[in-house]
Amino acid sequence: GNQQRVEVNILLLGAHNVGKSALTVRFLTRRFIGEYGDIESVYSRVDRIDGQEICFNIWDSQSTQAGEKCSSLSDKQLQWADGMILVYSICDRGSFNVVQQQLQQIRRSRKPSSVPVLIVGNKRDLQRHRTVSSEEGRLLALSQRCGFFEVSAAETYHGVLLVFHRLVDLVRETRALR
Ligand code: GDP
Numbered sequence: 001g002n003q004q005r006v007e008v009n010i011l012l013l014g015a016h017n018v019g020k021s022a023l024t025v026r027f028l029t030r031r032f033i034g035e036y037g038d039i040e041s042v043y044s045r046v047d048r049i050d051g052q053e054i055c056f057n058i059w060d061s062q063s064t065q066a067g068e069k070c071s072s073l074s075d076k077q078l079q080w081a082d083g084m085i086l087v088y089s090i091c092d093r094g095s096f097n098v099v100q101q102q103l104q105q106i107r108r109s110r111k112p113s114s115v116p117v118l119i120v121g122n123k124r125d126l127q128r129h130r131t132v133s134s135e136e137g138r139l140l141a142l143s144q145r146c147g148f149f150e151v152s153a154a155e156t157y158h159g160v161l162l163v164f165h166r167l168v169d170l171v172r173e174t175r176a177l178r
């Protein structure tokens, strides 16, 4: 196979407090530490998938303002990304709305065929507080031709790993078609 290292830029988006940093740290370290700063940062991790070295560059975006509902995306973020993960919390209706707003913004600057997007409902462990049904998440993803996952950064590493690996598969498919 191809021995060259593949670089994949992944941008995490979504409202404040939905677990973007928790998902990033879970993926990078396999651990859930519970409290995260609000630091804008790009992290890297190299993985071998099917014999191919993949370098994940993960941009854990900062929420514009704590509690602010609509965070607008910068052109730099939009152009940098090879793939995007739009995160909401299944117990925060407002964060689901933010995902819809950010999707519209993404679609204005990037064609669906040029950047794969996954919609991720996080905090699946908090079932009792759920305000966004799985069905709603799935329907939004279907209508926007995005992938869909529900996960819990707090509970499992495996589900989080699947999300990142799925996105890398999609990014590589997208590149192969170019
Ligand atoms: P961000 O603002 O989107 O980066 O959100 P953080 O990653 O900082 O997480 C916000 C809060 O939600 C923190 O207190 C986390 O411990 C908590 N959190 C993140 N993911 C989960 C999860 O899957 N389940 C639960 N119960 N709490 C979570």
Ligand code: MG
Residues within 6 Å of the ligand: 020, 021, 022, 036, 037, 038, 039, 060, 061, 062, 063
């Ligand atoms: Mg954060």
